Amino acid sequence: MADSVILSSPALFVAALASVGLLLFIRHSRAGGFVLTVLAALAALGVLFAALLSGASWEELIVLLLLDTAVLLIGGKGRER
């Protein structure tokens, strides 16, 4: 974990946390429509791309991507339910 690029860079770590939190909020909130979900998903992809450019390992990127996908898949309590 010591050589984790995402954990060792405060900016990336906060951005990753914020993007996952945003996805969770939008999917959980009743206000979460399609456009907001797409915007939050694009933000999450932006963080992944930034991590990739900063030299994050495959494992880190995959864990982050898994986390985003899990939140998208299970975080929904909004309109569709």
Added chain:
Amino acid sequence: MSFISLAFLIFLPVTVVVHWLLPFKLRKYWLLAMSIFFYAWGEPFYVVLMIFSAVVDYCCGRVIGAKISPRASKLALLASIFVNLGLLSIFKYTDFLIGTVNALAGTSIPLQHLPLPIGISFYTFQTMSYTIDVYRDPSRSEKNFITYALYVSFFPQLVAGPIERASNLLHQFREEKQANAEDLVAGFRQILFGFFKKVCVADMVGSLVNTAFGNVAEGNGLTFWIAGMLFTVQIFCDFSGYSDIATGCARLLGIRLMKNFDRPLTAVSFREYGRRWHISLNSWFMEYVYIPLGGSRKGKFRKYLNIIIVFALSGLWHGANWTFVAWGLMIGLCTTVEDLLRPGFHRFCDSRHIDLENPVIRRVRNACVLLIVGVTSIFFRAPDIATAGTILGKMFGGLSLMPDSVNKAFSVLGIGVLGIAQIILSLILLSKGQEMVFPPEGTLFARGQDGRTAQGVRLVIYAFLILLVAVMWLMAASGNLQSQFIYFQF
């Protein structure tokens, strides 16, 4: 051709699009040609073997269907069984028999090292089920050879099942259908989830299992408890992933294949596990071996003997090695012991007012089943009985949960915090992703949830899953992970 290949990503859309563009009468020919092309890709010689098996069973079916005489029908049935079991014995079990004779008699007969034609265990069982069904009811005999050949060679299920019954598949090839959005979307979802299971879970977990089984001397008890459990997850995701892709591909072509797995890892008893795991093979053995042997109609002793025979044969079907027979026997013994203990266990629970259907109790029962399945899976994965014995000795003789032991287990497996996070997240996605393929009422993927928001959110989820599979696939392609399906070797 493997589902996990770039060639397949071109093959599938071309096959599906042309299939729906062609007039109905030509579709069977197109599908048959593409199925043979699919099988011949990489294994051109063994197409001849598959066609030979199909021709023999077609002819046997026609002889039985013609009702010439009971004797002729019986001879045709025996010929079909003899040819199919003969092919299987020659290509799969020759070296196993020679090795066993050499070990028992001290002889040194040279091994033949015959290559195993892919899918032979699946299509021989499928064609045998056809002739047995026709023998039981001659009116089921298929007259059109092209339809029959397509039933044998239909590419989604040709290489690793589901082992279809003629009664489910043949009539679907005869019915004229139009492409419909529901089938296309459901097929696509199932393919995507199958790829997720295979590429994102099975291969990732498989690399850890390979590491553990490659370091038997170094691993401790905990290493192999973890490896056994992970192997159970790996083989489930690998095989059910294949079945999902197969079922999804067939659905894109308007064909419904039978369900091959029904969440076996949630089973709370061995009986339930057997009903949910590799349904097409277990029901095959039930229908064509267990019931003809007498099933449960000839007393308790015969019932349990039949169960053990069926599971031992199922083990032998999986591979020509005593480890597979031992695996089958263990599952058979567990099922038998559970059945024997069930009445007493239920009386005990009733007397203490324990509700076996309570969610917490169900979790505990499920954990017990998974732990035992994890132990039996050691025989499935180990290269030989001696290695399996060494591993079991470590599991039961040297299990420790002290920090040193835990550290050593994780270091042998080569897994860190990120790896553990990856496994946990993958398992969460695996259980929730099931809703995508078999959506319960009121959930995001259920029918009727077609509002604009739900549709849009579904698209975003598909996009993320595709991205995830693509990234993991890239990793596999770069040589870090295994990408062949385990059941291809059977």
